Amino acid sequence: MRVTLPKNLLAERIALLERVIPSRSSNPLLTYLGLAAEKDALVLFGSNGEVDLEVRLPAQLEGEGRYLIPSQPFFQLVRSLPGETVELSLGSELALASGRFTTRLALAPMEGYPELLFPDLEGGEGAFTQRAQFLAEELQRALSQVRYAASNEEYRAIFRGVQLEFSDRGFRAVASDGYRLALFDLERPQPFTRKAVVPARSVDELVRVLRSAEGEVVLALGPGTLGLAVRQEEGALRMAVRLMEGEFPDYERVIPKEFPLKAALDVEPFREALKRVSVLADKQNHRVDLFLEEGRVLLSAEGDYGKGQEEIFVSLEGAPMSLAYNARYLLEALAPLSGRAELGFSGPTSPTLVRPLEEGGYQAVVVPLRV
Amino acid sequence: MRVTLPKNLLAERIALLERVIPSRSSNPLLTYLGLAAEKDALVLFGSNGEVDLEVRLPAQLEGEGRYLIPSQPFFQLVRSLPGETVELSLGSELALASGRFTTRLALAPMEGYPELLFPDLEGGEGAFTQRAQFLAEELQRALSQVRYAASNEEYRAIFRGVQLEFSDRGFRAVASDGYRLALFDLERPQPFTRKAVVPARSVDELVRVLRSAEGEVVLALGPGTLGLAVRQEEGALRMAVRLMEGEFPDYERVIPKEFPLKAALDVEPFREALKRVSVLADKQNHRVDLFLEEGRVLLSAEGDYGKGQEEIFVSLEGAPMSLAYNARYLLEALAPLSGRAELGFSGPTSPTLVRPLEEGGYQAVVVPLRV
Numbered sequence: 018m019r020v021t022l023p024k025n026l027l028a029e030r031i032a033l034l035e036r037v038i039p040s041r042s043s044n045p046l047l048t049y050l051g052l053a054a055e056k057d058a059l060v061l062f063g064s065n066g067e068v069d070l071e072v073r074l075p076a077q078l079e080g081e082g083r084y085l086i087p088s089q090p091f092f093q094l095v096r097s098l099p100g101e102t103v104e105l106s107l108g109s110e111l112a113l114a115s116g117r118f119t120t121r122l123a124l125a126p127m128e129g130y131p132e133l134l135f136p137d138l139e140g141g142e143g144a145f146t147q148r149a150q151f152l153a154e155e156l157q158r159a160l161s162q163v164r165y166a167a168s169n170e171e172y173r174a175i176f177r178g179v180q181l182e183f184s185d186r187g188f189r190a191v192a193s194d195g196y197r198l199a200l201f202d203l204e205r206p207q208p209f210t211r212k213a214v215v216p217a218r219s220v221d222e223l224v225r226v227l228r229s230a231e232g233e234v235v236l237a238l239g240p241g242t243l244g245l246a247v248r249q250e251e252g253a254l255r256m257a258v259r260l261m262e263g264e265f266p267d268y269e270r271v272i273p274k275e276f277p278l279k280a281a282l283d284v285e286p287f288r289e290a291l292k293r294v295s296v297l298a299d300k301q302n303h304r305v306d307l308f309l310e311e312g313r314v315l316l317s318a319e320g321d322y323g324k325g326q327e328e329i330f331v332s333l334e335g336a337p338m339s340l341a342y343n344a345r346y347l348l349e350a351l352a353p354l355s356g357r358a359e360l361g362f363s364g365p366t367s368p369t370l371v372r373p374l375e376e377g378g379y380q381a382v383v384v385p386l387r388v
Numbered sequence: 389m390r391v392t393l394p395k396n397l398l399a400e401r402i403a404l405l406e407r408v409i410p411s412r413s414s415n416p417l418l419t420y421l422g423l424a425a426e427k428d429a430l431v432l433f434g435s436n437g438e439v440d441l442e443v444r445l446p447a448q449l450e451g452e453g454r455y456l457i458p459s460q461p462f463f464q465l466v467r468s469l470p471g472e473t474v475e476l477s478l479g480s481e482l483a484l485a486s487g488r489f490t491t492r493l494a495l496a497p498m499e500g501y502p503e504l505l506f507p508d509l510e511g512g513e514g515a516f517t518q519r520a521q522f523l524a525e526e527l528q529r530a531l532s533q534v535r536y537a538a539s540n541e542e543y544r545a546i547f548r549g550v551q552l553e554f555s556d557r558g559f560r561a562v563a564s565d566g567y568r569l570a571l572f573d574l575e576r577p578q579p580f581t582r583k584a585v586v587p588a589r590s591v592d593e594l595v596r597v598l599r600s601a602e603g604e605v606v607l608a609l610g611p612g613t614l615g616l617a618v619r620q621e622e623g624a625l626r627m628a629v630r631l632m633e634g635e636f637p638d639y640e641r642v643i644p645k646e647f648p649l650k651a652a653l654d655v656e657p658f659r660e661a662l663k664r665v666s667v668l669a670d671k672q673n674h675r676v677d678l679f680l681e682e683g684r685v686l687l688s689a690e691g692d693y694g695k696g697q698e699e700i701f702v703s704l705e706g707a708p709m710s711l712a713y714n715a716r717y718l719l720e721a722l723a724p725l726s727g728r729a730e731l732g733f734s735g736p737t738s739p740t741l742v743r744p745l746e747e748g749g750y751q752a753v754v755v756p757l758r759v
Contacts (some may be wrong), residue, residue: 090693093667097660099698110694118664120696289468293489296464322461323481325491327470 018084020052020059020105022076024115026251027103028096030072031061033225033254037070038063038088046130050088052107054081058252062133063088068222069133069257085125086111094120135255136237136244145237145244147209149183153234153247157227159190159201160220162353162379167217168194178214178261181243183207192217193268197346199353202378212264215243219258226256272382273363273370278335280309280360281374287314287358288351290327294318295344297325304386305344309362310337318344340365341386347371350381389455391423391430391476393447395486397622398474399467401443402432404596404625408441409434409459417501421459423478425452429623433504434459439593440504440628456496457482465491506626507608507615516608516615518580520554524605524618528598530561530572531591533724533750538588539565549585549632552614554578562639563588568717569639570724573749583635586614590629597627643753644734644741649706651680651731652745658685658729659722661698665689666715668696675757676715680733681708689715711736712757718742721752 034050042048042065051062059076062069084107091113095103099116106112111122136145160179168176173195182189188207191200215223223245227234230247237244245256295305298318308315312333317326340362350371351358361370371381405421413419413436422433430447433440455478462484466474470487477483482493507516531550539547544566553560559578562571586594594616598605601618608615616627666676669689679686683704688697711733721742722729732741742752 087693090667094664094696097664099657099660099664116698117700118661118696118698120668120694122694123692286470289470290489293465293468293470296461297491322458323491323493325465325489327487327489329488 018052018054018078018080018082018107020054020076020078020107021102022059022074024095024098024101024103026074028098030074030249030252031092031095033222033229034061034063034070034072035088035092036225037065037068037222039065040089042066044129044131046085046125048088049085049125049130050091051083051085051130052105053083054078064131064133066131067216067259068219069131069135070222070226071133071135071255072252073254074252082107083127084111085127085130087122087125090120090122133257134239134242134244135257136235136239136246138235138246138248138253138255144239144242147183147211147238149188149207149209149236151188151203151205151234151236153227153230153232155203155205156234156236157224159188159203159378160227161224163190163192163199163201164217164220164224165349165352166192166194166197166199166381167220170194175214175261175263175265178216179220180212180214180265182212183238184210191265191268193265196384197350198268198271198382199350200380202380204378209238211238213238213243214261214264215258216261223256223258226254229254271368271384272380273361273368276335276361276363276370278309278333278338278362280314280331280333280362281357282314282329282331282360284351284354284356284358287329287331288348290316290329291344291348291351294325294327295348297322298344302386303344304341305347306339306341308337308339309333335362338362338365340369342369342383343386346383350383353379353381389425389449389451389453389478391425391447391449391478392473393430393445395466395469395472395474397445399469401445401620401623402463402466404593404600405432405434405441405443406459406463407596408436408439408593410436411460413437415500415502417456417496419459420456420496420501421462422454422456422501423476424454425449435502435504437502438587438630439590440502440506441593441597442504442506442626443623444625445623453478454498455482456498456501458493458496461491461493504628505610505613505615506628507606507610507617509606509617509619509624509626515610515613518554518582518609520559520578520580520607521604522559522574522576522607524598524601524603526574526576527605527607528595530559530574530749531598532595534561534563534570534572535588535591535595536720536723537563537565537568537570537752538591541565546585546632546634546636549587550591551583551585551636553583554609555581562636564636564639567755568721569642569753570721571751573751575749580609582609584609584614585632585635586629587632594627594629597625601625642739643751644732644739647706647732647734647741649680649704649709649733651685651702651704651733652728653685653700653702653731655722655725655727655729658700658702659719661687661700662715662719662722665696665698666719668693669715673757674715675712676718677710677712679708679710680704706733709733709736711740713740713754714757717754721754724750 299320357374670691728745
């Protein structure tokens, strides 16, 4: 098999594979990069056992085959090759030539390499029986805005994932660590009903792929697997990630519905004041106090270094209230927002709802600290 | 004592202090930032026991005093303060106000804080009896270009420093780890004769300060101490670093003087080819082979992954030669260079000299690998 393709295209498109393919693995074959010829495309593939990825690039091809090449020297070399094109000849070894540089790399046998299954962009049967279409940018926003709320703890493993909910009411991504929760609703009725939990680290890879994509993408579910297929400017990209077992406990009941006090505020100055005041907060619980009254929030904190406070003007609706938060949780809940936001306070010891004041699918729940 | 000054000036100028002041120390007072009022300047100072630093800023001042404030919250706050100016009131505590933000920080007592001594920019007596003037940019170049060759090993501790040599022939900075050597000569006759070894990590801080400076600077030596005084656009900066004991063994004898083969080459393409070929090199010794003959260098390497080679055109003067190098050492020796360079080969097992083809104070010596 012989392949000729532009160096820059190859260098640019292997970046996502470079992230996924591990430099060490209990299955050493996973440290290799797969190369195959299919129709007019060079197919590059890799896996870390949790995330499988396949990149298709237009290339001049002769012959066919499927080969495993050592990914580490290949990734290191591709970016700095001296020529404008790269020539790859694959047989008993890989011969690479670009400009006056040549190299010969040893191959690994394909036996023992896992079979990677991906959904088709165009439809068609296969392992992925449930399919839904999204706009890349919309799906990317839904996933990336809730991901922070997933847990890092071993305890209650299901919370280390992001739950995706498909139903005829729409699509929802939701994450929680038991102390706070974030969800994002897309009003896009789904052709099937299912809940699937994706490990948060795999969500990060899905988000990266979606950022590189444009227009419509396909999300597809098979047994124990979520697949994604996206078109790119030149070529296409497909991904499959292992699902976690189980689904989230009922979280709807922690989302407050009634608010004795609501605040509408500009996110940016509120966030900045919260950051400043939290510098003085106790290093253990990061406690910042909020006192809301007469069109103002007084933020204050006190710790080993001393104390600090700042006042911000807001629009209030309801009775004055004093609350305390872990500043980090409140800052993370505000992070996806810009412009104006609404904070709905259900009480000093019951959950607070954070959401954009105008339309937007994002909602976050933060539980105040017990004073 | 009360101080008012522009937030941005303060935020910008504490960056170097932020690097020096440790977040933990066996003497907890060193984690504090010093503030003092002198004439029309706010003086900020700090030390990590190895490097002392003092920054002088124009400010509106009332009263006087010397105070230690907790550096960690202060550094965190200063950049994000909401106002254009900062007001500091120092007494039994520090009260800081900027815009609608206020904070009160606990102070530490000055007792037990080391006395910091710095050379004067203008001359005058004191602990620093030997003084020399440099251009900031020249001195910065001399120090930063040789620093890489210093050792990281505990063994032969003196090689963990950079030796500064002052004499009527000029100024030299030299570093070596016993396997390679770099030196930089400034043709600037010095008013005194002395050799002083500065720890490589302190050289990094000197270089940072010199990068922030313009025009003439003063380097001064006292007992066991090297001082630096620089002017900045607004204000001034002074530094003192502890010297290492002892001086380098005689290194002049390892610098080759006769070359059966010399190569003149463009640094950039040679460096790029060396990087590419070294990707294939053995991971232990990073060996890259050079074969020089008839206006060409053939670079080649072979390791676990396979082998690679590339050819580069050069001007040669002398008999063909085959040599092998640790690619990292050769790349580091070339790093300070651009444009055209000369490689002087004294033999396949004896030192190679690397230097710019045109004028320049830099010279590096790299010992080939034994083939």
